[in-house]
Amino acid sequence: MDDDRTPTGLAPSADTKEEKKQKVVMGRGTVAFIGGVAIVAFLLYAFVALYAIFTAE
Numbered sequence: 001m002d003d004d005r006t007p008t009g010l011a012p013s014a015d016t017k018e019e020k021k022q023k024v025v026m027g028r029g030t031v032a033f034i035g036g037v038a039i040v041a042f043l044l045y046a047f048v049a050l051y052a053i054f055t056a057e
Contacts, residue, residue, distance in 0.1 A: 013020065 015023070
């Protein structure tokens, strides 16, 4: 989205281009962190499920 115009009904941001870039990078990092936690949680779940299946008598 290279258009610098503000959509109707929204106030323009007072952030500089550097601040906007920093917020985008921080947002991507946050999404990556949450995704990483979700992957680790799934792997832990899969490990516990497989362990329970293979150790059941």
